[in-house]
Amino acid sequence: MKKILIPTDFSDNAWFATKYVLNLFSSEECEFFFLHSTKIGVSMASNISKKLTNVMRENAITDLKHLQERAEKVDSNSKHTFKISESGHDLEQAIEITIENHQIDLVVMGTKGASGLKEVLLGSNTINVINKINDCPVLAVPIMVDILMPEDIGFPSDFNRLYKSELLNPIKGMAKISNSIVRIMHINTEGELSAEQQKNLDALTMYLYRSNVKTSYHLMSNYADKTREIVDFIFDFDIDILAMIRYKHSFLEKLLHEPVIKKLGHHLEIPFLIIPE
Structure with missing residues (x-):
């Protein structure tokens, strides 16, 4: 079974990448992991109480559950299963931990359309992941690319x-x-x-x-x-x-x-x- 990690910020970019990879691996038995990091910057963290941090994490889990339900609704493929994970680590560390704990085969991330590769090359979460993740391939998917099997x-x-x-x-x-x-x-x-x-x-x-x-x-x-x-x-x-x-x-x-x-x-x-x- 192939294990695919989809980090998500609940954006349209992330959801489009999800739809793309569901189609790409439609013939394969796959376990998809939705991962969300609630880690915030040090400057912001100093101004946020522990109670508010807990609320943020609870909200993230609720959003992840909704995302899982949405994925199961649009993808009735019996070969596909979905799991969710919320992490208090920064995104790159959360991805590294998930890769190690679940033997992830592929990380899939959404990017911003026509500037998709530019985002990969110039910065953003995606380039950080590419630079820091050394144990797993990363597939960057621009929003609105045709959802077709590649030829x-x-x-x-x-x-x-x-x-x-x-x-x-x-x-x-x-x-x-x-x-x-x-x-x-x-x-x-x-x-x-x-x-x-x-x-x-x-x-x-x-x-x-x-x-x-x-x-x-x-x-x-x-x-x-x-x-x-x-x-x-x-x-x-x-x-x-x-x-x-x-x-x-x-x-x-x-x-x-x-x-x-x-x-x-x-x-x-x-x-x-x-x-x-």
């Missing part, structure tokens, strides 16, 4: 290291449940791949092939504007989910440090899967 998963890579199977499992799993093709994308900065890069590419495609996952390889010209390059890749191949692996000096980390990538969020309206090493 094309984009996977940019620099091929500078050999990926372990556990890092590729989230991509493989999503591709298999939706019968998607994984489109492997590489920005051509070297002229041609080194022997090491070619070996890593071959190992990647062979692993996915043996897993019965369809793949294609796309060598992109080296633009000065990396934002435009990824946007062109996404639109040229109708990418439904963009997946990246986060590790030190990885392609994703390089992009996160390029100021030009900030513009990407204005063009991108697809879910973004981040897999920590």
Whole structure:
């Protein structure tokens, strides 16, 4: 059974992400955990009594129960079950504890529509989670994205290291449940791949092939504007989910440090899967 954690602030963004992931895993046995953190900032905490804090936590539990009822009402899938959890820890710590206690397979978070990836790259709760959670992949879902099964998963890579199977499992799993093709994308900065890069590419495609996952390889010209390059890749191949692996000096980390990538969020309206090493 797959275990999926959905942190929620009871916003439309969080609810839309819930609907998206319910559809994505409609064929899978899943246990969904709704998590809400009632932790407040230190400056505010000093002005709030313990009694008021308890009221806030009681209200959060009530809202979580309503959310669970809402999810059970819209999702009659017998393969799905729902649980709720309220935490007095800050969001990142609450997520870490839940991942460890319940062996969570995926964290799903809602973002703000067309600026969804911008929110991931520029800050917000989502980027904090991405930076601090090292034991579980995170799927950021922009509000109002089409709730359809993905057909094309984009996977940019620099091929500078050999990926372990556990890092590729989230991509493989999503591709298999939706019968998607994984489109492997590489920005051509070297002229041609080194022997090491070619070996890593071959190992990647062979692993996915043996897993019965369809793949294609796309060598992109080296633009000065990396934002435009990824946007062109996404639109040229109708990418439904963009997946990246986060590790030190990885392609994703390089992009996160390029100021030009900030513009990407204005063009991108697809879910973004981040897999920590």
